Amino acid sequence: MAQAVVDVDKCIARLESGELLTEHxxxxxxxxxxxxxxxxxxxxxxxxxxxxxxxxxxxxxxVKEMFRIGGKIPDTNYLFxxxxxxxxxxxxxxxxxLTCYKLRYRGRITMLRGNHESRQITQIYGFYTECxxxxxxxxxxxxxxxxxxxxxxxxxxxxTVFCVHGGLSPAITTLDQxxxxxxxxxxxAEGALTDLLWSDPDxxxxxxxxxxxxxxxxxxxxxxVDRFLHNxxxxxxxxxxxxxxxxxxxxxxxxxxxxxxxxxYCYRCGNLGxxxxxxxxxxxxxxxxxxxxxxxxxxxxxxxxxDHASIDYFMM
Amino acid sequence: MSTYQDLLRNTKVxxxxxxxxxxxxxxxxxxxxxxxxxxxxxxxxxxxxxxxxNNKYVGLVDALDILAxxxxxxxxxxxxxxxxxxxxxxxxxxEKFKTQPIGEITDFAHNPYTPVQKGSSVYDACxxxxxxxxxxxxxxxxxxxxxxxxTQSAIVxxxxxxxxxLGDLGKKTVEExxxxxxxxxxxxxxxxxxxxxxxxxxxxVSGLGVIDHNNNLIGNLSARDIKAIDDANIxxxxxxxxxxxxxxxxxENINETHPAISCSESTTLEFILGRLAANFIHRLYVxxxxxxxxxxxxxxxxxxxxIKE
Numbered sequence: 001m002a003q004a005v006v007d008v009d010k011c012i013a014r015l016e017s018g019e020l021l022t023e024h025x026x027x028x029x030x031x032x033x034x035x036x037x038x039x040x041x042x043x044x045x046x047x048x049x050x051x052x053x054x055x056x057x058x059x060x061x062x063v064k065e066m067f068r069i070g071g072k073i074p075d076t077n078y079l080f081x082x083x084x085x086x087x088x089x090x091x092x093x094x095x096x097x098l099t100c101y102k103l104r105y106r107g108r109i110t111m112l113r114g115n116h117e118s119r120q121i122t123q124i125y126g127f128y129t130e131c132x133x134x135x136x137x138x139x140x141x142x143x144x145x146x147x148x149x150x151x152x153x154x155x156x157x158x159x160t161v162f163c164v165h166g167g168l169s170p171a172i173t174t175l176d177q178x179x180x181x182x183x184x185x186x187x188x189a190e191g192a193l194t195d196l197l198w199s200d201p202d203x204x205x206x207x208x209x210x211x212x213x214x215x216x217x218x219x220x221x222x223x224x225v226d227r228f229l230h231n232x233x234x235x236x237x238x239x240x241x242x243x244x245x246x247x248x249x250x251x252x253x254x255x256x257x258x259x260x261x262x263x264x265y266c267y268r269c270g271n272l273g274x275x276x277x278x279x280x281x282x283x284x285x286x287x288x289x290x291x292x293x294x295x296x297x298x299x300x301x302x303x304x305x306x307d308h309a310s311i312d313y314f315m316m
Numbered sequence: 317m318s319t320y321q322d323l324l325r326n327t328k329v330x331x332x333x334x335x336x337x338x339x340x341x342x343x344x345x346x347x348x349x350x351x352x353x354x355x356x357x358x359x360x361x362x363x364x365x366x367x368x369x370n371n372k373y374v375g376l377v378d379a380l381d382i383l384a385x386x387x388x389x390x391x392x393x394x395x396x397x398x399x400x401x402x403x404x405x406x407x408x409x410x411e412k413f414k415t416q417p418i419g420e421i422t423d424f425a426h427n428p429y430t431p432v433q434k435g436s437s438v439y440d441a442c443x444x445x446x447x448x449x450x451x452x453x454x455x456x457x458x459x460x461x462x463x464x465x466x467t468q469s470a471i472v473x474x475x476x477x478x479x480x481x482l483g484d485l486g487k488k489t490v491e492e493x494x495x496x497x498x499x500x501x502x503x504x505x506x507x508x509x510x511x512x513x514x515x516x517x518x519x520x521v522s523g524l525g526v527i528d529h530n531n532n533l534i535g536n537l538s539a540r541d542i543k544a545i546d547d548a549n550i551x552x553x554x555x556x557x558x559x560x561x562x563x564x565x566x567x568e569n570i571n572e573t574h575p576a577i578s579c580s581e582s583t584t585l586e587f588i589l590g591r592l593a594a595n596f597i598h599r600l601y602v603x604x605x606x607x608x609x610x611x612x613x614x615x616x617x618x619x620x621x622x623i624k625e
Contacts (some may be wrong), residue, residue: 087567103332118534119528119532119534120533120534120535120575120607121575123505123528123534123535123559124534124535124559124562124566124568124575125566125567125572125575126561126563128559129559129560129563186607188605189574189577189578189579189580189603189607190578190579190580190583198574210593210594211590211591211594211595213571213573213594213595214571214573214574214590214595214597215573215574215577215597216570216574216577224479238516242571243390243570243571265570266567266570269570
């Protein structure tokens, strides 16, 4: 257990000004948030109004931009669809801030698990490397990935809007099947839990599921969505997982929506980011925004640390 | 509906291979980096090499040959004494790589050469590929000239297009069929990429698993990943850790795929064929529930099951 109690408000203030938390603070917030997450159901019930945020992938300055546009926590309720880390270069700041928000305003922010919230994926797509560079050891990565095992996998807004990171599974036809899944472990290579986090819609398919090009999850057609909506008496599925140039994409008569919140993805795709605002009458508004200006990013610090790390690898 | 045996016996090798004018041919004078770029552009792993001065066929080259060459030049460098290991040695090695004509390295990996006659059946080609442990069968005409190349992948792709042709065999699991080989050849993610490629070459495989400190599978390194070597800077490309090397390759792709596509011991043959085809991969790792690699199933392993009497 952590030795001293941590002041979460001070942590939030420091993170918002661009500082990192200490290893001890990371350990504390992860332990505390794990306790909260244990109480959340696999399909977490949420009441509108709520703003849905898609993949952010460590783009910390764009996340700050997003909060400026969508409103601060706790004034606005948020539902994040996962993929907080990897690729963006500021995964540590991003996940630290969101975890602090969860600890401080537990009822105002729900965080789903994305396919990147996994030990395997983060060792290949950047989060592990970033933790090593910024902290010099593997502990912070361990604390966060340990916390990821507790993140819930789906949310249901007002009993009618189903939210998940990836998509549907051939093994799942009812919400109850999701409710009984054992989720407190790393994302497996196959199975229902994996499908929920990795699957994509196939707009060219009318029927059935196909193997996904991603190597995990499935590519499912319109009839799978229609059946899921019908069986569970829900009106809409909202998810992320796929880049959208306009920041969002709507399929199949607005019954299936992808929200993407990482503008100019990988700092080169030139796409917009969007958050989906749902009011208390379940009206939808897509709030679209561009990437934060480059000048906002603290590139200098990371650059120094990167050189140091690559010297370790550059063996004579 | 035909069975897979019918399908294999009734399909001619040339039906599954690109036509003569679609086959990519490399000029023997192209440098290794240029050849790699060309192969990557077209999306193939191997090509016949022609000496354009006399239009003579020189040999087949593939990623394993280039891998063997790269491992060779680094070995040369590392066996030199420390005193002579200067920045000039490195510049020289870098230059060597950049200027090496592809025509001289066509047989570096000593890949088996397994041609099949035009008109022969895919079934016969499978037998040859499996027995000789070859990845591809050049299709030759009556005069012995290569007119196309049939790959293992093309055969697996065909089978996945005929859903159900595997019948009961398709429903059998990895465990039931004892599919694949073990132990899995792996490298620690911290190993230098050049040493990982060396291990790949010495083990005579075209792919290895990348594992973390808990012996969990986190990625795959293929011979074809050699194309990611930055020819302007081969030392810094190859002297990074394997995980950094794999990370760099994957960061090029916006739509990511799972870095270590795997299955379990209870996965069926049908599903495995589908995965191999859908993801354009040449091997699938069989892992335990905690991601420890148990076996590896290659294209060859799958074809071997299909031609077993």
